[in-house]
Amino acid sequence: MRSLNVGFTYDAKTDYELLPGDAQDKYAEFDFEETLVEIEDSIKSAGHKIERVGHVKTLLRKLMSGEKWDIIFNIAEGIKGRNRESQVPLVLELFGIPYVCSDALTMGATLDKVVAKSIVSSAGVLTPKFLKIEKISQLSPKKFNLKYPVIIKPSEEGTSKGIESDSLARDFKHVKKRTQWLIEKYNQPALIEEFIIGSEFTVAVIENDPPNVLPPVRIDIQGKSYLGEEFYTYARVENDDIGYICPAKMPKSLEKKLKIMALASYKALGIKDVGRVDIRVNKKGVPYFLECNPLPNLGKGDIFPLVANAAGFSYEEAICKIFNSALKRYNLS
Numbered sequence: 324m325r326s327l328n329v330g331f332t333y334d335a336k337t338d339y340e341l342l343p344g345d346a347q348d349k350y351a352e353f354d355f356e357e358t359l360v361e362i363e364d365s366i367k368s369a370g371h372k373i374e375r376v377g378h379v380k381t382l383l384r385k386l387m388s389g390e391k392w393d394i395i396f397n398i399a400e401g402i403k404g405r406n407r408e409s410q411v412p413l414v415l416e417l418f419g420i421p422y423v424c425s426d427a428l429t430m431g432a433t434l435d436k437v438v439a440k441s442i443v444s445s446a447g448v449l450t451p452k453f454l455k456i457e458k459i460s461q462l463s464p465k466k467f468n469l470k471y472p473v474i475i476k477p478s479e480e481g482t483s484k485g486i487e488s489d490s491l492a493r494d495f496k497h498v499k500k501r502t503q504w505l506i507e508k509y510n511q512p513a514l515i516e517e518f519i520i521g522s523e524f525t526v527a528v529i530e531n532d533p534p535n536v537l538p539p540v541r542i543d544i545q546g547k548s549y550l551g552e553e554f555y556t557y558a559r560v561e562n563d564d565i566g567y568i569c570p571a572k573m574p575k576s577l578e579k580k581l582k583i584m585a586l587a588s589y590k591a592l593g594i595k596d597v598g599r600v601d602i603r604v605n606k607k608g609v610p611y612f613l614e615c616n617p618l619p620n621l622g623k624g625d626i627f628p629l630v631a632n633a634a635g636f637s638y639e640e641a642i643c644k645i646f647n648s649a650l651k652r653y654n655l656s
């Protein structure tokens with residue numbers, strides 16, 4: 324294969340500074356320098372050149388001044404709003420530049436968890452019953468038809484932003500208080516969802532022709548695999564309480580159900596090249612779709628080295644498979 328001139332778009336933590344009054348988790352989604360280097364090294368190992376472009380504004384400046392690349396490896400999370408992950412794909416489409424990962428429509432549809440849940444459930448994928456609350460006046464005890472406990476989360480965030488132990492509610496008073504807090508603090512609708520008591524998994528899928536569902540990862544919290552009412556919070560990620568187990572021991576029937584759900588969600592949402600589907604499994608072994616990330620953390624500190632090894636290839640090969648999937652879509656391979 325010929326050596327390609329690859330551009331790299333991303334939002335690095337080091338490109339932004341927290342200002343007084345900013346939430347501590349404001350830039351939590353952005354990538355660490357190590358992740359950027361790990362991706363670059365993987366692309367270089369396949370004989371390509373990779374140049375750092377940066378975030379959407381730098382990309383625009385460079386494009387306007389006539390710079391070009393054969394393809395862009397895009398992991399940019401974007402700055403604000405529910406279309407933030409769509410910004411880079413949209414600009415690249417406007418300039419006719421091929422890119423790795425999903426397009427603007429999929430990025431927007433997955434970032435808004437309510438939209439994602441509606442799309443997957445119309446494809447027959449089970450997802451917890453929910454309410455979307457834009458204004459606190461929409462919340463009334465008479466119309467509240469969800470079973471307790473429920474979890475209240477921002478509808479348009481990732482990286483467990485806004486998810487704390489107080490997000491779990493067992494009565495209406497608590498639901499109302501947390502929903503009001505969330506709408507004000509995050510300036511977006513709240514998603515109130517029935518809480519699935521049980522265990523948790525995340526399943527990565529790569530490539531499209533055909534999609535390759537990688538071995539499921541079990542999420543352990545403080546060494547426990549049956550989580551019950553425990554869940555993944557931003558604080559727990561920061562405290563290293565979360566363990567990723569892969570390969571994870573589980574009945575073959577459960578593994579099959581998780582893989583079927585991940586694949587159906589990946590296809591329904593139109594994900595390209597890579598995605599990660601978060602699934603909660605209840606006490607009876609029934610899986611529920613929580614959300615899908617078309618820009619999962621691709622760094623070595625996250626799940627990709629584990630899932631690649633469990634599937635029989637290296638981390639670098641996993642990154643190259645994601646990259647080659649895009650080359651194939653654009654007939655560049």
Ligand SMILES: Nc1ncnc2c1ncn2[C@@H]1O[C@H](COP(=O)(O)OP(=O)(O)OP(=O)(O)O)[C@@H](O)[C@H]1O
Nearest residue numbers: 451480481482483484516517518519554555601614
């Ligand atoms: N309905 C639910 N039932 C049980 N646990 C839930 C539910 N919704 C969310 N959680 C818990 O909260 C965590 C974060 O929720 P979710 O995956 O929806 O948000 P996120 O912030 O986008 O996640 P990520 O950190 O993967 O980007 C889940 O991993 C899970 O532990």
Ligand SMILES: [Mg+2]
Nearest residue numbers: 483601613614
């Ligand atoms: Mg998640």
